Amino acid sequence: MTSSATTTWQHGCRAAVVSAATAVVLTSGVAFGPDASAAPVDPYEFAAAVDREAISDHLETFQQIADENEGNRADGSPGGVASADYIVQVLTEAGYAVEVQEFTTESGSESENIIASTPTGRDDNVAVFGAHYDSVPEGAGMNDNASGTAALLQVATELIATEPLNNQVRFTFWGAEETGLEGSAAYVDSLTDAELESLIVYYNYDMIGSPNYLIGVEDGKADSYNGAPLTEGSAAAMDLQTDYFDSIEQPWQPSEMCCTDYNPFHDAGIPIGGLYTGGREAPKTDEEYEKFGGVAGEFPDPNYHTAGDDLANVSLEAIDINTGVIAFAAASLGASSESINGIAPTEPTTSPSGSPSSSGSVPPSTSPSTPTSPPSSPPTTSSPPTSSSTSPEPSATPTPVRSTAPTTPSPEPVPDRKPFSGSMAETGAPALAVIGAGALAALTAGTLLLRRRP
Numbered sequence: 001m002t003s004s005a006t007t008t009w010q011h012g013c014r015a016a017v018v019s020a021a022t023a024v025v026l027t028s029g030v031a032f033g034p035d036a037s038a039a040p041v042d043p044y045e046f047a048a049a050v051d052r053e054a055i056s057d058h059l060e061t062f063q064q065i066a067d068e069n070e071g072n073r074a075d076g077s078p079g080g081v082a083s084a085d086y087i088v089q090v091l092t093e094a095g096y097a098v099e100v101q102e103f104t105t106e107s108g109s110e111s112e113n114i115i116a117s118t119p120t121g122r123d124d125n126v127a128v129f130g131a132h133y134d135s136v137p138e139g140a141g142m143n144d145n146a147s148g149t150a151a152l153l154q155v156a157t158e159l160i161a162t163e164p165l166n167n168q169v170r171f172t173f174w175g176a177e178e179t180g181l182e183g184s185a186a187y188v189d190s191l192t193d194a195e196l197e198s199l200i201v202y203y204n205y206d207m208i209g210s211p212n213y214l215i216g217v218e219d220g221k222a223d224s225y226n227g228a229p230l231t232e233g234s235a236a237a238m239d240l241q242t243d244y245f246d247s248i249e250q251p252w253q254p255s256e257m258c259c260t261d262y263n264p265f266h267d268a269g270i271p272i273g274g275l276y277t278g279g280r281e282a283p284k285t286d287e288e289y290e291k292f293g294g295v296a297g298e299f300p301d302p303n304y305h306t307a308g309d310d311l312a313n314v315s316l317e318a319i320d321i322n323t324g325v326i327a328f329a330a331a332s333l334g335a336s337s338e339s340i341n342g343i344a345p346t347e348p349t350t351s352p353s354g355s356p357s358s359s360g361s362v363p364p365s366t367s368p369s370t371p372t373s374p375p376s377s378p379p380t381t382s383s384p385p386t387s388s389s390t391s392p393e394p395s396a397t398p399t400p401v402r403s404t405a406p407t408t409p410s411p412e413p414v415p416d417r418k419p420f421s422g423s424m425a426e427t428g429a430p431a432l433a434v435i436g437a438g439a440l441a442a443l444t445a446g447t448l449l450l451r452r453r454p
């Protein structure tokens, strides 16, 4: 992986701040609006309720964008720009004041990161969740990485309706990952030391719908990564995800970290984590087949970085499973980051626009056996709201910002979680034959040199 250290960064984020929409988005029959008396969301309920059908719709949109733009959504291309536009539109309609951070890539083309932070929550204690939205030029990039993008978009859309939060949750959508992690590197480079210190964790979702999937949790307990020890908190960040999987009896396995957008955060000393369902590193083993079904002896994603990475070759089942843990982590850390950085919940802070907040808080519910209702204990500390923003400030040299005026959110309540439908690939049923160990070894021998996610 080539370094992105030489990326040219045009200073600062441009925040297109619009009046915070008083959106009331309904999740699973329970409304969490701006009413300060609303009960905090339960992370388990939130995880189960995120609308998977809406994620499927996002995926279809990204495929359509590729179809209309020479089959890809590569960074800087019309398909890439249209993908970014769609993300901005969805986040704006959900009620976010979306920031578009423009930067110039090493190749000299223009790209942008899209950043949406919850209006409430401490901005000095921020959980960051990210996914890259660009594809390689060879294909539509539906697993890599419309999968992570679509899931994150929907979690963001629904989390804002659960406010007020204790901690800010920031959703980031990176450009120019496929050209060398340029978007995430530009973002990290743009942060001050204080802003970096405000980050609880960075979770990354890159390829979470591999058609022959593994449920891989990025290994926050490894001795080191990319030449440096993992930052303290990475192990707890992994536990937060695996405790959720354990609570729903979802098998998982550690995934060796490699070469995606958490690299710049790791290099900056931020705890990191994420999910990954596998590419072409190695064929699925017999043991993995026993855990996850699919097809032993075949790659988790044989279409990696090819024209075959399309809507027909994405596992909605894998995205469904992973969406739960993304939502769980977001809701949990929005309530408390104590399990990762020791900072106990405080009174929810007010948003810059002054929306009231007075409700209690939800410590992270990480016990695998207790999908619970919110605890009865009130906030235990009373740190004053932080008034000095640590968000990236607008640049002194303003550049155009796209319009992000929120529109009225859909009034339709989202009933119980909907199953995916449609013609997309379904995997996971352990109905296919396990190939012999000899064939497996032969396949493996020929593929170990392939690296994932350049």
Ligand SMILES: [Zn+2]
Binding pocket: 132, 144, 145, 177, 206, 207, 453
């Ligand atoms: Zn990727």
